[in-house]
Amino acid sequence: MTKADLVEAVYTKLDGFSKKESAELVESVFEMMKETLGRGDKIKISGFGNFVVRDKKARIGRNPQTGEEITISARRVLTFKPSQVLKNVLNV
Amino acid sequence: MTKSQLIEAIVAARGYPRKAVEVAVNSIFDGMVEALQRDDRIEIRGFGNFTVRRYKEYVGRNPKTGDKVHVPEKLMPFFKVGKELRERINDGEAYAGDDSDDDDE
Numbered sequence: 001m002t003k004a005d006l007v008e009a010v011y012t013k014l015d016g017f018s019k020k021e022s023a024e025l026v027e028s029v030f031e032m033m034k035e036t037l038g039r040g041d042k043i044k045i046s047g048f049g050n051f052v053v054r055d056k057k058a059r060i061g062r063n064p065q066t067g068e069e070i071t072i073s074a075r076r077v078l079t080f081k082p083s084q085v086l087k088n089v090l091n092v
Numbered sequence: 093m094t095k096s097q098l099i100e101a102i103v104a105a106r107g108y109p110r111k112a113v114e115v116a117v118n119s120i121f122d123g124m125v126e127a128l129q130r131d132d133r134i135e136i137r138g139f140g141n142f143t144v145r146r147y148k149e150y151v152g153r154n155p156k157t158g159d160k161v162h163v164p165e166k167l168m169p170f171f172k173v174g175k176e177l178r179e180r181i182n183d184g185e186a187y188a189g190d191d192s193d194d195d196d197e
Contacts, residue, residue: 002134005127006120009119009122013119028113029116032102037177041093043098046094046095049171053181076182077178078140087169
């Protein structure tokens with residue numbers, strides 16, 4: 001499934017919206033989610049899951065090929081925690 | 093931010109009718125749940141990919157009592173963040189990690 005399939009789903013459900021407008025609508029949803037997560041805010045979608053931005057401290061890693069020690073810089077990462085509902089749906 | 097706050101934020105930023113944004117947001121997440129249900133992977137360029145991963149059965153333990161419990165095989169959704177979103181979250185700082193396996197962009 002790609003964004004095009006989601007555009008199609010939105011288009012069939014919305015009267016009076018063209019394909020192009022439906023595409024812009026879908027685009028705006030993902031853009032708003034990216035903006036929100038980019039600020040470090042979390043997003044909770046009931047029935048789907050939570051997107052949470054976490055701060056990771058710097059740590060020492062190792063190049064697995066050479067064994068050389070390297071410092072992995074402090075960074076922010078995104079984690080997705082699926083909702084219990086979604087987990088249940090996959091295991092019926 | 094909850095789903096209804098996400099809808100409000102899009103209405104405020106773009107001026108679309110609230111009803112249309114509601115329908116869009118709901119059909120996006122409903123559509124993604126249905127896709128995962130039929131074991132279809134979801135690729136949203138710039139955002140990330142969702143896939144279904146199969147975990148083998150194992151013998152776990154109840155951490156309180158120490159009793160052995162059998163955990164059956166299960167399917168779990170897995171999200172891999174896309175390059176654009178990862179960089180926006182991390183403010184474009186340098187990565188020590190290897191990005192060569194990134195199939196998102």
